[in-house]
Amino acid sequence: MRAVPNSLHDDVADRLRSRIFEGALHAGAFIDEAALCTEWAISRTPLREALKVLAAEGLVRHEPRRGSFVSEVTEQDLDEIFPVIALLEGRCAFEATRKATAADIAALDTLHDSLQAHAAARRIPDYYAANYSIHEAIITLADNRWLAQVIADLRKILKLARLQQLHAPGRLEQSLGEHLAVFAAIRAGDAEAADAAMRKHLMRQRDALRELARHGKSRLLA
Structure with missing residues (x-):
């Protein structure tokens, strides 16, 4: 059966979402519909439908008589x-703890080995990538x-906020410890402990961002 094209x-x-996430359209920027229609050789209709999608996602806001803004x-x-x-x-x-098989645990172990290696070498962009992969694996x-x-x-x-919480002093080591605590709970089959450790991990991220905000460094480009 053929896939239905987008x-x-x-x-x-x-395309518009990519421009926003890449920073080509920064927070608060006016979205010039006429310029985009010319650049992409499209009519206003698909662009305005796209803007409605992004508005529903919270990435764009529309102001009557003014237009759309990031x-x-x-x-x-x-x-x-x-x-x-x-x-x-x-x-x-x-839920991941209750459903994980031995093979799943082994795969998570490999991901955490990579996370620890990046932390030890202070390769922050690679650490972010491994961190994302771990969160995605648990969600899956x-x-x-x-x-x-x-x-x-x-x-x-x-x-959209383009936050880099690992720039807070000591946050890289703290983040790694939190990840290892989540993984230890999953490996032990303790679902409640995994839940609590993950919630603590996310809230510690907010704490780190708040600390950076106090020093005017909460929004650093990736």
């Missing part, structure tokens, strides 16, 4: 988002599409 507005949404994430937004995503990812860790193991969907939506907002 609609034009989905493709436009993907959303800005405030400290209050982060204070409200992190407890929610901590609960969701904690539940993922809980949880096998709960509703959790995965809501987490993905919230991650888009956090990605």
